[in-house]
Amino acid sequence: MRAVRLSVVTAAATAAALTAVTGCTEKSDAKNGDAIQVTAADSKCDTSAKTVPAGQVTLKIENKGSKATEVEIVFPDDRIVSEKENIGPGTKYTLTAEVKAGSYEIACRPGMKGHGVRQKLTVTGGKVAKRDPRLDKAVAAYRAYAQEQADATLPKAEAFAKSVKDGDMEAAKKAFADSRLGWERTEPVAESFGDIDPKVDVREDGLEDGQKWTGWHRLEKALWHDKKIGAEEKTLADQLVTDLKDWQKRVGKAEITPTSMANGAKELLDEVATGKVTGEEDRYSHTDLTDFKGNVEGAQKAYELLKPVAQENDAALTTELDKQFTALDTLLDKYRTDKSSYVFTSYDKVGKADRKELSDAVNALAEPLSKLAAAVVK
Amino acid sequence: MTDTTEASQAAENTGSSAPSRRSLIGWGGAGLALGAAAAGGAVAMTRTGNDVDPVGADAGGAIAFHGAHQAGIATPVQDRLHFAAFDVQTDDRAELVQMLKDWTAAARRMTAGHAVGEGAYGGLAEAPPDDTGEALGLKPSRLTLTIGFGPSLFEKFGLNDRRPEALVDLPQFPGDALEKTRSNGDLCIQACADDPQVAVHAIRNLARIGFGKVVIRWSQLGFGKTSSTTPDAQTPRNLMGFKDGTRNIAGTEKDRLEKFVWVGEKDGPDWMTGGSYLVARRIRMHIETWDRTSLQEQEDIFGRDKGEGAPVGKAKEHDKPFLKAMKPDAHVRLAHPDSNNGVTILRRGYSFTDGTDGLGRLEAGLFFLAYQRDVRKGFIPLQRSLSRSDALNEYIQHVSSAVFAVPPGVRGKDDWWGRALFSEEA
Numbered sequence: 001m002r003a004v005r006l007s008v009v010t011a012a013a014t015a016a017a018l019t020a021v022t023g024c025t026e027k028s029d030a031k032n033g034d035a036i037q038v039t040a041a042d043s044k045c046d047t048s049a050k051t052v053p054a055g056q057v058t059l060k061i062e063n064k065g066s067k068a069t070e071v072e073i074v075f076p077d078d079r080i081v082s083e084k085e086n087i088g089p090g091t092k093y094t095l096t097a098e099v100k101a102g103s104y105e106i107a108c109r110p111g112m113k114g115h116g117v118r119q120k121l122t123v124t125g126g127k128v129a130k131r132d133p134r135l136d137k138a139v140a141a142y143r144a145y146a147q148e149q150a151d152a153t154l155p156k157a158e159a160f161a162k163s164v165k166d167g168d169m170e171a172a173k174k175a176f177a178d179s180r181l182g183w184e185r186t187e188p189v190a191e192s193f194g195d196i197d198p199k200v201d202v203r204e205d206g207l208e209d210g211q212k213w214t215g216w217h218r219l220e221k222a223l224w225h226d227k228k229i230g231a232e233e234k235t236l237a238d239q240l241v242t243d244l245k246d247w248q249k250r251v252g253k254a255e256i257t258p259t260s261m262a263n264g265a266k267e268l269l270d271e272v273a274t275g276k277v278t279g280e281e282d283r284y285s286h287t288d289l290t291d292f293k294g295n296v297e298g299a300q301k302a303y304e305l306l307k308p309v310a311q312e313n314d315a316a317l318t319t320e321l322d323k324q325f326t327a328l329d330t331l332l333d334k335y336r337t338d339k340s341s342y343v344f345t346s347y348d349k350v351g352k353a354d355r356k357e358l359s360d361a362v363n364a365l366a367e368p369l370s371k372l373a374a375a376v377v378k
Numbered sequence: 379m380t381d382t383t384e385a386s387q388a389a390e391n392t393g394s395s396a397p398s399r400r401s402l403i404g405w406g407g408a409g410l411a412l413g414a415a416a417a418g419g420a421v422a423m424t425r426t427g428n429d430v431d432p433v434g435a436d437a438g439g440a441i442a443f444h445g446a447h448q449a450g451i452a453t454p455v456q457d458r459l460h461f462a463a464f465d466v467q468t469d470d471r472a473e474l475v476q477m478l479k480d481w482t483a484a485a486r487r488m489t490a491g492h493a494v495g496e497g498a499y500g501g502l503a504e505a506p507p508d509d510t511g512e513a514l515g516l517k518p519s520r521l522t523l524t525i526g527f528g529p530s531l532f533e534k535f536g537l538n539d540r541r542p543e544a545l546v547d548l549p550q551f552p553g554d555a556l557e558k559t560r561s562n563g564d565l566c567i568q569a570c571a572d573d574p575q576v577a578v579h580a581i582r583n584l585a586r587i588g589f590g591k592v593v594i595r596w597s598q599l600g601f602g603k604t605s606s607t608t609p610d611a612q613t614p615r616n617l618m619g620f621k622d623g624t625r626n627i628a629g630t631e632k633d634r635l636e637k638f639v640w641v642g643e644k645d646g647p648d649w650m651t652g653g654s655y656l657v658a659r660r661i662r663m664h665i666e667t668w669d670r671t672s673l674q675e676q677e678d679i680f681g682r683d684k685g686e687g688a689p690v691g692k693a694k695e696h697d698k699p700f701l702k703a704m705k706p707d708a709h710v711r712l713a714h715p716d717s718n719n720g721v722t723i724l725r726r727g728y729s730f731t732d733g734t735d736g737l738g739r740l741e742a743g744l745f746f747l748a749y750q751r752d753v754r755k756g757f758i759p760l761q762r763s764l765s766r767s768d769a770l771n772e773y774i775q776h777v778s779s780a781v782f783a784v785p786p787g788v789r790g791k792d793d794w795w796g797r798a799l800f801s802e803e804a
Binding site for chain 2: 259263324360363364365366367368370371373374376377378
């Protein structure tokens, strides 16, 4: 939980800059201002042009299928440039977007889910920056992971909210930590949106003047500290679900780059080092180790996806990272009886010496992890 | 013992020309050579054999890292200290050896006033810089970095056959109230400099290099030296307001150094020849009660007068003390070599105040550092006597303790801390 995540933002700027310096070698088959006709159906996505000049790009979309569809212009790493959701059967929509030179895809997603049907789109007008397809693949896979985590979180958060609204204290307490797991695994991505994190994951001491305290930790305090659920808590439970749905919708638009993935992994360890190891994050529920595990898993996911490239550039680094991830995982396993469960020892029962041992293991991993980004872009 | 210094050292150590860290940062190997040339014939400071540069560089200069003995023992005592003890986490000997090599390389650069590795800026934007940067623009500040190996290190790495007999675990002395988490350690680094930020920078960067291999167990800042190895300079005072270390071994006293500080060739083990043994004790002083003590009593307790530092009945600080004129439990009398069969140690302690103790008193005292040829003939008999009878005990308490084998100096650019201990042929 931190208000601003610089690296993700910076990385986004870098990505934009990269696509801006692109070049025109191909002839455009649509002139400036000419719209691309997109005919979407249940199993097809026809486009009237495969290349357009950079600048304003207009899609004239018609849904000829039987399901509502969604049409997107996406980067090679699956980041959405622009999109229109919920285009009903038989309806038309015009989508316009500012698009810089580079390679893209137009995706039609019948039923508004899945990979969809796709067509290539080349936008010309500048020198095209070289992209490493392996890294594009890694980013796309990471984006899919972030989306999965968000998708899986919603039902859990809804169950948590329902328990709160039912006034079922015990059920709510049980559902609390689990509802946070997907968020904790992908926290840097979630935090890149800036406005969601302060609504759902802020702690009491992180509030700004005049800011209303909402989200998980507000409810945590009600459940464990105040030990009562009132009308206010029930409203806040609904609010949490609403805010998380907003997050779920925006994950696809998150600006993710190989660098931001690597730095995001390191930031997850920073989260552990500053919030979880100290027991500050879940100070009422003491479920810090569940968050801890989620952070480490998220970092490991990003690392594993980047590893093929990093290994090529710095084999010693990946050897060290493999070793330290294993060491930390092994250490964390000491705090749960069932390795498939995310129920860990309550953190108030973890003594000073054991906390130090955890902290040492985090430091041992975070220091080499801080070198991952450089190993990826080298 | 080698009496030569590597040619490369002249290039690396720009000596008393006191280069600014800012001007040197980011230079590669070629840049360093250029730096030496630019220094315009400034004499690179070297310690050859047992001869120590008597006064050393001025407060801003560099102390040579290479030599027969490690710097930071007989070299002039700097104003500030950052001392850190480490626990080794890895059980992989090769990994520890690599870290010691990396530490040596970083120490070589930092003591010469350079930044670690590729510097603190100007590198890959995506990577954190090698150096943490807070010493940029500061002078070398006579930084010395001295490494020691604790008894537990020998245990952990199956090196018991190489553990020196003189490296004994210290016994419990009467009155000891030792905090376990602030005592002992597998390794230690003593960083001394005239600028506290330079000393802290050094420990911080070594700790960073060590992550995954070692972790800091405890550390101690010292703000003022309480002894010197340069008798011509004014004798420093401890927090009790008394001059301390009047008869300390001087860096120029070759004979006394050989006799009491450096491990001799016949002492064994071979890898320790030219090294020494370090005892570190955090001694809390009850300065508030001390300050309420009458001047007469204070002077009786020490056995010297407060102003001049002269022994009881004498006029000048450096007059030979007449021990029998002092009270039987006077500190100087009990600690004097003549009361201890000649036992002499080289003291290099620092005053500390680590905030307050929550009871409205300063958490202050002396971080005692003493080097000796054999702990069994140095600190142990001395402290046995002091802990039993010293009148000062009413005002002090030993709260942490550690002992380390301090290997000889790093001889040249291919040498590294611990080479003789960890190499098979040694």
